[in-house]
Amino acid sequence: MNGMTEDKAGRVLEVIREFANVGAGNAATALAAILDIELVNEVTSCNILPLSKVARWLGGEEQIVAGVYTQLCGDLKSGILVVFPKNSTEMMLKHMTKEDVDLANLNLIQGSALREAGNICLCWYLVAVSRMIDTDLIPAPPDAAIDLLGAVLDLPLANLGAKVDTVIAVHTRFKGWDSEFDGYFLMLPEEQMLRVILEKMGDGSK
Amino acid sequence: MNDPTLVGIAQLAIAKAPEQLCCLGLGSCVAVFLYDPELKLGGVVHVLLPKAPQNHEVEEKYADTGIRKLVGQLLARGAKKERLRAKLVGGAQMFPNLNLQITDIGAENCHEVKRVLRELGIRVVSEDTQGNRGRSVVYNMADGKALVSTAFAPQHVI
Numbered sequence: 001m002n003g004m005t006e007d008k009a010g011r012v013l014e015v016i017r018e019f020a021n022v023g024a025g026n027a028a029t030a031l032a033a034i035l036d037i038e039l040v041n042e043v044t045s046c047n048i049l050p051l052s053k054v055a056r057w058l059g060g061e062e063q064i065v066a067g068v069y070t071q072l073c074g075d076l077k078s079g080i081l082v083v084f085p086k087n088s089t090e091m092m093l094k095h096m097t098k099e100d101v102d103l104a105n106l107n108l109i110q111g112s113a114l115r116e117a118g119n120i121c122l123c124w125y126l127v128a129v130s131r132m133i134d135t136d137l138i139p140a141p142p143d144a145a146i147d148l149l150g151a152v153l154d155l156p157l158a159n160l161g162a163k164v165d166t167v168i169a170v171h172t173r174f175k176g177w178d179s180e181f182d183g184y185f186l187m188l189p190e191e192q193m194l195r196v197i198l199e200k201m202g203d204g205s206k
Numbered sequence: 207m208n209d210p211t212l213v214g215i216a217q218l219a220i221a222k223a224p225e226q227l228c229c230l231g232l233g234s235c236v237a238v239f240l241y242d243p244e245l246k247l248g249g250v251v252h253v254l255l256p257k258a259p260q261n262h263e264v265e266e267k268y269a270d271t272g273i274r275k276l277v278g279q280l281l282a283r284g285a286k287k288e289r290l291r292a293k294l295v296g297g298a299q300m301f302p303n304l305n306l307q308i309t310d311i312g313a314e315n316c317h318e319v320k321r322v323l324r325e326l327g328i329r330v331v332s333e334d335t336q337g338n339r340g341r342s343v344v345y346n347m348a349d350g351k352a353l354v355s356t357a358f359a360p361q362h363v364i
Contacts, residue, residue: 052214052215055231060230061230061342062230062231062342064357069301070304071304103358143302143303144301145338147233147339147340147357148230148340148342148356149231150231150233150342151231151233151300151339151340151341151357152231152233152340153231153233154215154231154254154300154340155300155301155311157215157254158235158311159311161254161255
């Protein structure tokens with residue numbers, strides 16, 4: 001974060017952790033219902049990263065992931081990307097559809113299930129963010145892709161273009177009784193959105 | 207042989223045989239490879255967007271300014287423009303069903319790359335572009351070949 005002292009960055013991260021925990025908790029409850037398993041969740045890390053570091057934080061451009069992406073429709077603009085690693089995606093889709101999963105060729109139901117799982121996660125995180133900054137946030141219905149991580153990140157980066165270089169990233173581990181999976185929530189706010197978030201997080205002097 | 211040099215988003219690199227250059231996980235980005243077969247000298251620019259705005263900081267981020275910079279650097283290293291040939295990889299549409307006013311940036315990138323190359327009189331000899339799959343590519347300066355890999359299909363050479 002340019003121009004932010006370590007102290008401030010630490011405080012902002014604290015607030016991010018707070019909304020991340022609320023969002024992840026809600027997402028876990030909702031996912032548990034559609035997966036039909038008991039789930040607990042743990043927010044393992046929160047971060048504020050420049051765009052160029054995101055791929056490495058997520059484990060490298062060449063790994064295969066599922067990405068569910070959308071944008072906010074209101075006055076405040078932001079890209080929202082939920083990323084599930086390959087194994088997590090397979091496990092989740094298998095649970096949801098009770099069918100074998102071939103990530104190279106998802107059938108219609110599985111594609112839809114993936115979009116829905118992503119939608120549920122991103123909406124619940126957004127609700128948490130929305131309450132925290134006391135502003136309505138309306139996402140468009142998302143689309144999903146299963147591909148190389150670098151490729152999945154391209155469009156979100158291109159949409160931000162030259163404007164901002166800050167990504168809010170949260171990693172959550174969802175644990176069931178015999179399985180666990182990971183979800184990454186990435187928020188790519190445009191300038192005004194980022195300012196609002198930082199202000200409401202008690203960093204108004206920035 | 208040494209590992210290929212990674213060319214990230216909005217980066218540009220020049221290399222000569224036996225070196226290799228690579229770009230990983232290209233989605234809507236385009237990797238533009240220009241090669242002078244006589245010198246076995248080539249360069250790659252990994253562009254994110256088609257056209258540079260008025261006041262841009264990074265030339266390598268945009269197709270129009272990035273390609274011109276790449277050509278300039280190759281000519282400065284002794285390449286001849288009439289010998290240069292181009293190979294293009296990337297420009298996919300990763301989220302085709304997003305129903306917003308998001309245009310197909312991958313297609314726009316490809317379009318702009320080709321327009322600029324045509325303007326400069328540089329021929330595109332092969333390409334693996336658009337569609338909706340991500341790609342990684344390794345460019346070999348020894349023979350000017352490009353090895354393209356995708357998430358689920360076998361590798362192929364263009």
